[in-house]
Amino acid sequence: MPPPAPPVEIRAGATPALARAALVLGLAALGLWILHEFLPALAWAVVLAVALWPLYRRLTGRFPPGPHNILWPALFTGAVALVFLIPLAVVAIQAAREASEVLDFWRSVEQSGWPVPDWVSHLPFGAAAVSRWWSDTLGHPAGSSELLHRLDRTSLIGFGRLFGSQIVHRVVVFLFTLLTLFFLFRDGEAVARQGLSACRRLFGPRGERVARQMAASVHGTVDGLVLVGLGEGFLLGIAYFFAGVPHPVLFGAATAFAAMIPFGAPLVFGIACLLVLAQGHVTAAILVGVAGLVVTFVADHFVRPALIGGVTRLPFLWVLLGILGGVETFGLLGLFLGPAVMAALMLLWRDFTGEDAPTHGDTPR
Known part of the structure; x- marks a missing residue:
């Protein structure tokens, strides 16, 4: 008579752990579906x-x-x-x-x-x-x-x-x-503390650093897009006023809003140039166009990369791709989500390659 087969060893807690994971994923998916x-x-x-x-x-x-x-x-x-x-x-x-x-x-x-x-x-x-x-x-x-x-x-x-x-x-x-x-x-203090604790437990110290990097990228994007866009709208609004553009305040506000998206401001001050040109003021139209080109060139090539890239530690190309891709995917909200995701991916890439990786405990500037 053959000897009995040895009993199969079942790891204690394996089935409950899988059940808990399935329950968590199911509830998370249900919650997202309810709140979509x-x-x-x-x-x-x-x-x-x-x-x-x-x-x-x-x-x-x-x-x-x-x-x-x-x-x-x-x-x-x-x-x-x-x-x-x-x-x-x-x-x-x-x-x-x-x-x-x-x-x-x-x-x-x-x-x-x-x-x-x-x-x-x-x-x-x-x-x-x-x-x-x-x-x-x-x-x-x-x-x-x-x-x-x-x-x-x-x-x-x-x-x-x-x-x-x-x-x-x-x-x-x-x-x-x-x-x-x-x-x-x-309840921001408690929410931030719980969020960092969850990232730390799920992904270790790297998860907390990614969360901090994404938060820092939102700060840099607000400074680089919103504040710089408001500055562009204010400066060009003054140019619209002296050039005789109809409704200079509204055009200035439209310029500030469009300037938050890369290459959006030229559309607005281009329309302003055409309106002034239609009134027969060729010199004023040229001045508006030159002022718009100078202001947007300085903002897009010097001020914005320094503010966003300095905080997110992203090259300008990835800042630009994050902004444009974010807008294409999420609309206006993508202005902030795109650079945040790019910053997190860049941080993970630097950790993976071992290049320019900050030590544990460092926080983004």
């Missing part, structure tokens, strides 16, 4: 909290909060709301003022046609042909009315519906961003 509509709001709140945390810590360290810690989080959340709402309110007021003029222009075009604009006569070439085409096509009520009604039927209605739905969606995301931001300010 609110993930942009949560991500924006985290980015804003990380960007403003040094200032928040400085003020709360000097003026300690009360026992419930509500005042400072409420003030910072309200300040963030005003930063976004005040420019939108200015744009809305300006749009309301212009709406009546646009409506009157629309009615006059339907009744008497669209007269040839003054800027056509200032074109460097082809002015006579453009003027003749304009008079034959849009200069009489029938042609103008046909064009306006065609635009109204095909594009304006659909655009209005899409614009309205997007506005409602953005408002909901913004409100939940502010709500999340308030709680992040209030």
Whole structure:
């Protein structure tokens, strides 16, 4: 009779460990699926909290909060709301003022046609042909009315519906961003401590360093994109004012917003140049173009790489690819997520290759 087979040794705790891992992954996937509509709001709140945390810590360290810690989080959340709402309110007021003029222009075009604009006569070439085409096509009520009604039927209605739905969606995301931001300010110390502890337990010291590097990249990106973009908008807004660009404040704000995306500012000051040129001011248009090129060249090639690359320790090429790829993938939120991911990958690559790896305990600048 053959001897009995030796008993199979089952490692104690192996099955419960696998079950716990499956439970954690399943619950995490379920949680992400439940919250997927609110993930942009949560991500924006985290980015804003990380960007403003040094200032928040400085003020709360000097003026300690009360026992419930509500005042400072409420003030910072309200300040963030005003930063976004005040420019939108200015744009809305300006749009309301212009709406009546646009409506009157629309009615006059339907009744008497669209007269040839003054800027056509200032074109460097082809002015006579453009003027003749304009008079034959849009200069009489029938042609103008046909064009306006065609635009109204095909594009304006659909655009209005899409614009309205997007506005409602953005408002909901913004409100939940502010709500999340308030709680992040209030409980930020505990959230940061728990996050670093989780990274340390899951990935060791390297995980904590990656988390710190990503947070530092958000600071550098805010300085390099937002602050530099505001500076570009302010400087070019002054140039718009003296050059006679229509609505220089709005154009300056649009330039500041577009300048946060690499190569976005030239589109705005290019339109400003065309508007000034259409008024017949060739010298002013050239000055606006030269000022825009100089300001954006200095910002994109000297100031921005020093601010972002100095903190994230990324070469300018990877900063640029992170920003553009982030915008392509995540929209405006990708301005901050792209460089953060690139910085984390670069840190892991340097650790893997053993080149320029900071010692344990070092923190990014």
